[in-house]
Amino acid sequence: MNKITSFFAVIFLAMILTAVSGCSNSLVEVPNFDQTELQEMYESVVPATITNFNDRIVSTNQTVLGTSIFSRNVTVQSNATLTFDARSMVTIDAPFTVNNNSQLVIWVR
Numbered sequence: 001m002n003k004i005t006s007f008f009a010v011i012f013l014a015m016i017l018t019a020v021s022g023c024s025n026s027l028v029e030v031p032n033f034d035q036t037e038l039q040e041m042y043e044s045v046v047p048a049t050i051t052n053f054n055d056r057i058v059s060t061n062q063t064v065l066g067t068s069i070f071s072r073n074v075t076v077q078s079n080a081t082l083t084f085d086a087r088s089m090v091t092i093d094a095p096f097t098v099n100n101n102s103q104l105v106i107w108v109r
Contacts, residue, residue, distance in 0.1 A: 048088075058082045058102075076102040083107070 033041070051066030058076045063083040072093035076082045082098075083105040084090045090106050098104045 051086075053084075072096065075099065076104060078102055081105060085109075 048067040049065075051064055051069045053064045053069060053071040053074065055073045056075075058074065058080050061081045061083075063085055064071075065085050067087045069084045069086045069090045070093075071084070071091070073095055074082070074092075075097045076099060078099050078101045081103040085107045087109060090108060
């Protein structure tokens with residue numbers, strides 16, 4: 001889970017705590033959660049997504065998010081980084097090309 005997603009999960013939890021406690025004008029103190037706790041909270045409120053990333057030429061840095069990511073017919077051009085950030089799985093089918101001086105980063109968390 002990236003920092004932006006973690007931030008929104010904590011904000012969402014703070015809104016829930018405010019509504020439940022009935023203190024709409026009071027400051028709600030949100031405790032520090034570790035990454036696993038934030039991931040569990042996020043997964044409980046965000047539906048699973050399937051992301052198709054097909055038939056693309058990537059020439060600038062790009063991040064693809066989803067529960068499951070499926071990709072085919074992609075070329076990552078020189079000096080670009082393509083990042084797949086998935087919660088469950090990443091499937092890559094041919095053709096898929098990562099040129100010299102470019103990168104493919106895969107996170108499954």
